[in-house]
Amino acid sequence: MKIENNHDPLFTVFKRENITKKQQFLIRFIAIATSILFSIILCSIIVKKDPFTVLGIIFQGVFIDPWRFLENSALLLAFGVAIIAPFKMRYWNMGAMGSVMVSALASYVLINIFKNWVDNEGGSNALLLIMMFAASIIAGIIWSIIPAIFKALFNTNETLFTLMMNYIASALTLYVNYIMAKEQKLNPGIVSFYAGFFPTIIAPQFVPIVVIIIITVLMTIYMNKTKHGYEISVLGDSPKTAQYVGMKNKKIIIRTLVLSGLICGILGFLYISCKDHMASDSTGGSYGFTGVLVGWLSNFNTITMAIVSMFLTFITIGTEKVCSVSNVGNSYISSIVVGIIFFSILISEFFIRYRLVVKNKKNVDTGGVR
Amino acid sequence: MATFLINLITSAVAMGTVFLYGCVGETLIEKGGNLNLGIPGVMCLGALGGGVGVTLYYMIFENEIWFFLILFSLVFTMIFAMLGGLIYAFLTVTLKANQNVTGLVLTTFGVGVMKFFGKNFNLITFSQSSAIFKKFFVGYEALGDFGKVFLSHGFYVYLAIVLAVLVSIFLNKTKTGLFLRSVGESPQTADSQGINVDKYKYSAILVGCAIAGLGGTYYVFDRFGGQGFSDAAIDAFGWLAVALVIFSTWRPGIGILGSILFGGLYVLPYCIEISKSQIKLFAMLPYIITVLVLILTSMLDAKNSQPPNSLGINYFREER
Numbered sequence: 053m054k055i056e057n058n059h060d061p062l063f064t065v066f067k068r069e070n071i072t073k074k075q076q077f078l079i080r081f082i083a084i085a086t087s088i089l090f091s092i093i094l095c096s097i098i099v100k101k102d103p104f105t106v107l108g109i110i111f112q113g114v115f116i117d118p119w120r121f122l123e124n125s126a127l128l129l130a131f132g133v134a135i136i137a138p139f140k141m142r143y144w145n146m147g148a149m150g151s152v153m154v155s156a157l158a159s160y161v162l163i164n165i166f167k168n169w170v171d172n173e174g175g176s177n178a179l180l181l182i183m184m185f186a187a188s189i190i191a192g193i194i195w196s197i198i199p200a201i202f203k204a205l206f207n208t209n210e211t212l213f214t215l216m217m218n219y220i221a222s223a224l225t226l227y228v229n230y231i232m233a234k235e236q237k238l239n240p241g242i243v244s245f246y247a248g249f250f251p252t253i254i255a256p257q258f259v260p261i262v263v264i265i266i267i268t269v270l271m272t273i274y275m276n277k278t279k280h281g282y283e284i285s286v287l288g289d290s291p292k293t294a295q296y297v298g299m300k301n302k303k304i305i306i307r308t309l310v311l312s313g314l315i316c317g318i319l320g321f322l323y324i325s326c327k328d329h330m331a332s333d334s335t336g337g338s339y340g341f342t343g344v345l346v347g348w349l350s351n352f353n354t355i356t357m358a359i360v361s362m363f364l365t366f367i368t369i370g371t372e373k374v375c376s377v378s379n380v381g382n383s384y385i386s387s388i389v390v391g392i393i394f395f396s397i398l399i400s401e402f403f404i405r406y407r408l409v410v411k412n413k414k415n416v417d418t419g420g421v422r
Numbered sequence: 423m424a425t426f427l428i429n430l431i432t433s434a435v436a437m438g439t440v441f442l443y444g445c446v447g448e449t450l451i452e453k454g455g456n457l458n459l460g461i462p463g464v465m466c467l468g469a470l471g472g473g474v475g476v477t478l479y480y481m482i483f484e485n486e487i488w489f490f491l492i493l494f495s496l497v498f499t500m501i502f503a504m505l506g507g508l509i510y511a512f513l514t515v516t517l518k519a520n521q522n523v524t525g526l527v528l529t530t531f532g533v534g535v536m537k538f539f540g541k542n543f544n545l546i547t548f549s550q551s552s553a554i555f556k557k558f559f560v561g562y563e564a565l566g567d568f569g570k571v572f573l574s575h576g577f578y579v580y581l582a583i584v585l586a587v588l589v590s591i592f593l594n595k596t597k598t599g600l601f602l603r604s605v606g607e608s609p610q611t612a613d614s615q616g617i618n619v620d621k622y623k624y625s626a627i628l629v630g631c632a633i634a635g636l637g638g639t640y641y642v643f644d645r646f647g648g649q650g651f652s653d654a655a656i657d658a659f660g661w662l663a664v665a666l667v668i669f670s671t672w673r674p675g676i677g678i679l680g681s682i683l684f685g686g687l688y689v690l691p692y693c694i695e696i697s698k699s700q701i702k703l704f705a706m707l708p709y710i711i712t713v714l715v716l717i718l719t720s721m722l723d724a725k726n727s728q729p730p731n732s733l734g735i736n737y738f739r740e741e742r
Contacts, residue, residue, distance in 0.1 A: 067740060144522055208720040209729075211459070211522065212668060215661050216709040216716075223706040230699050341526050348523050382541060382652065387534025394527040395509065402517035 063408045076404055083400030084393065088367070091389040095371055098385065099378035106374055113373025114366050121362075121369055123257035123327070126264040127319070129361040131336070131343025133264075133271050134315040136352045137308045139344075140275065141288045143203065145309070147196060147214030148316050149340025150221035153331070155192035155320025157225050159184040160331035163248035163324065164232055170247035180248055185321050192317025193310050195221065200309035204302035218340065222333035229332065250325040260322045267315055272354040274311075284308055342390065349397050364390060428567050430686060430693045436575055436645065438685025442582045443637030444663020445670060445677040446589050447630040452667060453593060454626035455606035455732040456514060459525025461634050462660025463532020464506040468635020469642045469656055470536045471502025473543050476643070480547045486554045492577055495555075495639055503635020504628050506532055511627040515620055518736040533657050536638075540651025548648030555643040578640040582681075585633055586674040593674075602626055606730035609737035619737055637663065665712035671719065671727035684708050 092110075096103045114121050131148050138145035162184045169175035195217060202208035250259055275281040283304050287294040294301055323335055342364065350356035368390065372383040444461050451458045458464075475498030479491050510528050513519040558577045562569035593599040604612040605622045613619050638656050642648065666684055670677035691704035719727050 065738075067738070146526075202717055202720070206717065206720040206723075208716050209668065211457075212665055213713060213716055216665060216713050219658060219661065219709045220706050220713075223702065223709070226705070227699060227702040230702050234699065338530070341530060345523060345526060345530075348520065382537060384534045384538035387530050388538060391527055391531025391534060394523075395513065395531070398513050398519040398524055398527065399517060401519060406518070 063410060065406050065408060068405060068407050071404060079400050079403050080397070083396045084363070087393040087396035090396075091367065091371070091392055094392075095374050095385065095389070099374055099380055101378065109374045109377055110367075110370030113370050119255050119257040121365060122261055124369065125358075125362040125365040126261045128339050128343060128346060128365055129268060129358050130264045130315065130319050131339040132347040132350070132357045132361065133268050133354065134312050134319065135344055136271065136347045136354070136357075137275065137281075137284055138312050139347055140352050141284045141305065141308055143200070143305060143308070144211040145196070145199075145214050145312060146211055146340070146344060147199060147217045148312070148343060149336050150214070150218035151192045151195040151313055151316035152320045152323065152336040152340070153218075153221040153225055153333070154195045155188035155317040156323045156328075156331040156335045157221075157228055157320075158187040158191035159248070159321050159324035161228065161232070162187055163329075167247035175247075177247060177249070181250065181325060184248060184325060185318075188321035188324070189314055189317035192315075192320055193313035196309045196313030196316060197306055200306050204305045225331055225333050225335070248325060249329065256326060260326045263318065263322060267318065268354050268358065271315070275352070275354075280304075280307070338387070345394055349394070349401070364393070367393065424567075426693065428571055430690065431682070432571050432574060433689040433693065434682050434686035435571070436579060436685065437688050438681035438683070439575075439579045439582045440637045440641045440645065440659050441663045441666050441684050442586060442677060442681035443640060444634045444660055445666040445681060446582070446586045446674050447632070447634030447637075448664055448667045449630075449670070449672055449674055449677065450589055450593075450602075450626050450633065451630035452672065452733055453606045453730055454602050454623045455609060455730055455735070455737070456510075456623060456627060457521050457525065457734040458510060458528075458627065458630070459522055459664065460506065460510050460528030460532065461525075461664050462657040463529035464503050464510075464631045464634050465638035465641075465656050465660045465663070466532040466536035467506040467638070468499045468503035469638030469651065470540055471498040471500070471635065472639025472643060473540060473548070473651070474498045474502070475639075476548065476551050476648075477543060479551075480544070486551060488554055488557065491551055491554050495643065496636070499635050499639040500632040503631045503638075506635070507628045507631025510631070511624050514736060515623045515627070518738055521734050521736065529657065529660070536651050536656070543650065545648065545650050548643070548650065550648075552643050552646075552648035555640075555648075576640075576644045578636065578644055581636070582640070583678055586678050589633075590674040603730070606732060609732055613737075613739060623737075634660075634663070662708055662712070665709075665716075668719065668729075669712060669715045672729065684711075687711060 092103050092106055096106045099106065101109075131152075134148045134151075135145050162180065166175060166180050166183075170177050170180055196214075199208070199210050199213040199217060202213065203210045253259055275284070283294070283299055286297075287299065287301060287304055291301060294304075320335075324331065328335065346357055346360050346364065350360050368386040371386045371389050375383050375385050444465055447464075448458060448461050472495045475494040475496070476491065478498070479494040483490060506528060509531075510524055513524045514521050555578065556576045558575065558580065559569075559573040562573035565573065591599075593603060601612065601617050602622050602625075604615070605617060605619050605626075609619045612622075637659070641656055641659065642651065662684060666677060666680050669680045669684075687704075687708045690707070691701040696704070
C-alpha cells in the first residue's frame with residue numbers, strides 16, 4: 053500500500069498465515085449469499101416483479117425438470133474436471149470447449165456415414181457406438197495435445213494457443229457440417245432416431261450423469277492418491293524443483309493433457325450419443341469458460357466443484373426461466389448473474405488470503421510492517 | 423487485379439481497426455504487468471456504451487451533426503469500457519485476484535451485459551448514425567485509388583492509428599512510459615525506486631480498457647451498420663485482438679501492420695470468388711496464423727519479443 057505517502061493509508065493489508073475452515077466457509081457463504089441477493093434484486097427490477105415472486109419462479113424453473121438441472125450441473129462439473137489436472141500444473145488450458153466440439157464432431161461424422169447401414173442394412177448399433185467412442189477420444193486427445201507439445205518443446209504460451217484452438221474447432225465444425233449438407237448421402241439435421249443413440253436407461257440424461265460422476269471420482273483419486281497426481285502438483289508449484297528431483301517435465305505436461313483430452317473426448321461422445329445427436333459450433337455452449345472458473349475457484353476440490361456446479365446451474369436455469377416467463381427477450385441475464393457471483397467470490401478470496409487492519413493511533417506499530 | 427487488391431486492402435484496413443483498438447489497449451495493460459483476458463468483455467461493454475451515447479445524442483439533437491454524434495459515442499464508450507476496467511483493476515490490483523480468472527469472468531459478464539441490454543436500442547436511428555460513422559474526409563474520390571485506400575474510412579479508423587502511434591511513443595520515449603514498463607518487468611524494483619506500482623497499474627488498465635472499448639463501438643456502428651448487438655461477434659474479435667498483441671510482440675507500431683494483415687485474412691474470403699464451403703474453411707485462417715506466430719516467437723525465443731517479465735503475476739509488497 054501507499055506507505056511512501058505522507059498520510060497513512062486507512063487500511064493495511066497483511067497476509068493471513070492461518071485461517072480455519074470455519075472462517076473460510078463463513079467468508080465464502082457471505083459472498084455467495086450477498087451476490088444471490090443482489091442478483092435476485094437485479095432480476096426483479098428488470099422483470100418488474102417483486103423479489104419473492106422471482107425467487108419462486110427460479111425454484112419452479114429448476115424443479116419442473118430436475119433431470120435437466122442434474123444433467124446441466126454434471127456437464128458443467130465435467131468441463132471443470134477436464135481442466136483441473138492441467139490447471140494444477142499451471143498449464144492454463146482454455147481449450148476444453150474446442151476439444152469437446154471436435155470430439156463431438158468426430159462422433160457426428162461417423163453417425164452420418166453409418167446411419168444408413170445401421171438403420172436399413174442390419175448393421176450393429178453397438179459397433180457404431182464403439183467406433184464413435186474411439187473416434188471422439190482420439191479427436192479430443194489430438195486437439196488438446198497439440199498446444200501441449202509446443203508448450204513442452206518451446207514453452208509456447210498455452211493460454212492463447214488453446215483459445216485459438218477453440219475458434220479453429222468451431223470453424224472446422226461449421227465447415228464439416230456444410231460439406232455434409234452438400235453431399236446428399238450425408239444429411240445432417242435429418243437425424244436417425246436409432247443409429248448412434250445410446251439406449252435410454254431410466255432417463256436420457258441418466259447415462260451422462262453416471263459417466264460424469266465416475267470420471268469425477270476417478271479423477272479425484274488420480275489427483276490425490278497417485279504418483280502422477282503428486283507430480284502434477286509439484287510441477288505446478290515449482291517447475292525447477294520438479295526438474296531437480298528428476299521429473300521429466302515435458303512428459304508430464306503431455307501426459308496430463310492426454311488425460312484432459314480423454315475426458316473432453318468422452319464428453320463429446322456423450323453430447324452426440326445421449327444429448328444433442330448433432331454437432332454444431334455451439335456444442336458445449338458457454339461451459340468451456342464457466343468450467344474453468346468453477347475449477348479454479350473451487351481450488352481443484354472436486355466435491356466443492358460439484359456443489360458450485362449445481363449452484364451455478366440452479367441460478368442459470370432459474371434466471372433463464374424468470375426471463376422466459378416475463379418476456380424480456382434473450383437469456384443473457386444468466387451470464388450477467390454468473391458474472392456477479394464470480395466477481396463476489398473473487399472478492400471473498402481476498403479476505404481469505406489477506407486480512408485488513410484498520411490503522412489508528414493505538415495499533416500503528418503492530419503487524420510487523422517491514 | 424488492381425481493383426481487387428485495392429478493395430481488399432481498403433476492407434482490410436477497415437476490419438483491422440477493430441483488432442487494432444483491442445491490441446493497443448491490451449498492449450498498454452500488459453506493459454504494466456497485467457494480462458487482461460477480459461478484453462472481449464470490455465469491447466462489448468464499450469459497444470454498449472457507444473449505443474447509449476448515440477441514443478442520448480438522438481434525445482438531444484434531431485439531425486445528425488457529425489461532431490457531436492462522434493463525441494457522444496466516444497465519451498460513453500470510454501466511460502462504459504473504463505467501468506469494466508475498473509472492476510478488473512480493483513479485483514486484480516487491489517484485491518490481488520487471479521488475472522486469468524478475473525479476465526474470463528469479465529468477458530462472460532461483458533458479453534452478457536451487452537447482449538441483454540443491447541436489445542432495447544432503437545435500431546432505425548442506429549442505421550442512420552452508421553452513415554455518419556463511416557464519413558470523415560470529403561472529396562477523397564478525386565484522389566482515385568490513393569483516396570480510396572487511405573482516405574475513405576470513418577473517423578474511428580484514423581483515431582485508432584493515431585492512438586497506436588501515441589501509445590508507442592508513450593511507451594518508448596517518455597519517462598512515464600519507462601516507469602510503466604519497469605512496473606511490468608519488475609514491480610519490486612519499481613517499488614523500491616519510489617514508483618507507485620498500484621497507481622501505474624490502475625492507470626494503464628483504465629486507459630487501456632477505454633481504448634479497447636472503442637473497438638466495440640467502431641465495429642457495431644461502422645462495420646456492422648448499427649444493426650444492433652445480438653448477432654455481433656465482438657467477443658471473437660476480442661480474442662483476435664489479444665492474439666494480435668502477441669503477433670505484434672508488444673509493439674503498437676507493428677500492431678498497425680498486424681491489424682491490416684488480420685483484417686485482410688478476415689475479409690479475404692469475401693473478396694475472392696470461392697465456394698461457400700471454402701469461405702467456412704477460410705474463417706480459420708486468422709486463428710491459425712496467430713497460432714503459427716505464437717509458435718514462431720516462442721521457438722526463436724528472441725530477447726526483444728518477450729512478454730513483460732511479471733505478466734500475469736500480481737504484486738504484493740510483503741511477498742518477496
